[in-house]
Amino acid sequence: MDASLPLAVERLARLLGRLPGVGERSAQRLALHVLAQPVDYAKGLGEALAGLHDEVHFCNECFHLAEEELCRICSNPHRDPQLLCVVEEVADLLAIERSGEFRGLYHVLGGALSPLRGVGPRDLRFAELVARIAAAPPSEVIVATSISVEGEATASYLLGLLRGQTIEVTRIASGVPQGSELEYLDQATLGRAMRARLPLRR
């Protein structure tokens, strides 16, 4: 940090520098930018940051971010409760929402099983999911964990938990991304796409 800067600016820059994607120089630039704005902006920014942890918590049902007991998705009467999509993280939920293809409900596990990282079944929200399904069984559970060995192991573990229930458990498809050229695809993705090929419908 620059010793010639006032301590308040340096402190702000140090805090901003801990944000993902913000390096030391960018943090300093951002701090100076905030300083150059009208004072109301800095106050508003400060209040928004200070209120974040008080006003936002996890949804009681799906563990998405919420301001009330239920998140906006769980409290929306137009969502289809028969479809339940299981994702690893809130960011995955947001990505699926952006696709505009899903009108059901979600369950955020909080990660994927990863023995190398010390993440086991008890670290994720499997128990809450099983309890939720027992209380209000959907007709289909869509497992949208990542297409990686951890994501697949998580999906497989979940399948084991739901075994014996009359719920259809499906897995999101994986393979060639829209608009991509095959020659530039990595071997793993292309190999998986070949294995998971679909019949061509006439």
Add this chain to the structure above:
Amino acid sequence: MPSQLISPAVVVRVQNYGEADLIVALLTADRGRLDVLARSARSSRKRFAGVLRPFCQLQVLVDLKRHGSLATLTGAELERDLLGTDVEYGALCLASYLCELAAHVSQPEHADPQLLRWLTACVPWCAGRTVAEDLPPLKLASEAALLRVLGLLPDLLICGRCSGDVQPVGHWDPDGHGLLCPHCSPTQREATPYLVLAQLQASVMALDRASALLIPATGRSLVEDRMQRLLRQAVPQAGRAERALRSHMLGLD
């Protein structure tokens, strides 16, 4: 000293670093465990083509000139995905445990092709649909095979005192020096059936899954305990994956 390394390697651990980079722990044939920085590996899939995942066997190109404390990975080509993606949680625990063991016992800057061979042979045992009953014999066989690579595995068929066969049972030497035949064992305690020992020995020599699965379940617990004790000499503390595997095998998940 050459500034570049081209070597077969297996990814044993991956860790996010900064916004777009990865720190990748490799077990290489030529230099043992090597932690490398893979720049922009998370922001661009083109550069490393999505191969910087645990359990991938690669041909790597490493710039050994250190930037900070790490060498830089400049190229990686997939030779084989040792585990695949279609894997049960228990099998993932076992494969992770094997990578953890390899990372722990490998000596940095020390060529160890035998250790790499052990890892590339044993991790694929976990691929595909592995039922829970398969995990204990696969774990036992892979641990025994690692102990052999490390030079810590006692002869499982020959008496450590008279060099005779240990048939019909091998008695574990109370002094911890391996197995004794019934005639040489002072206590006649801690006996493991010869069949268990012979099949374990065969699986260690063959390093294949089918041999490992033939290790009988009856009379196996004592040899499992002894292998663990021997392994503790090389890996004093259980790592995360070992704890996860143990918890899974005890049905505590």
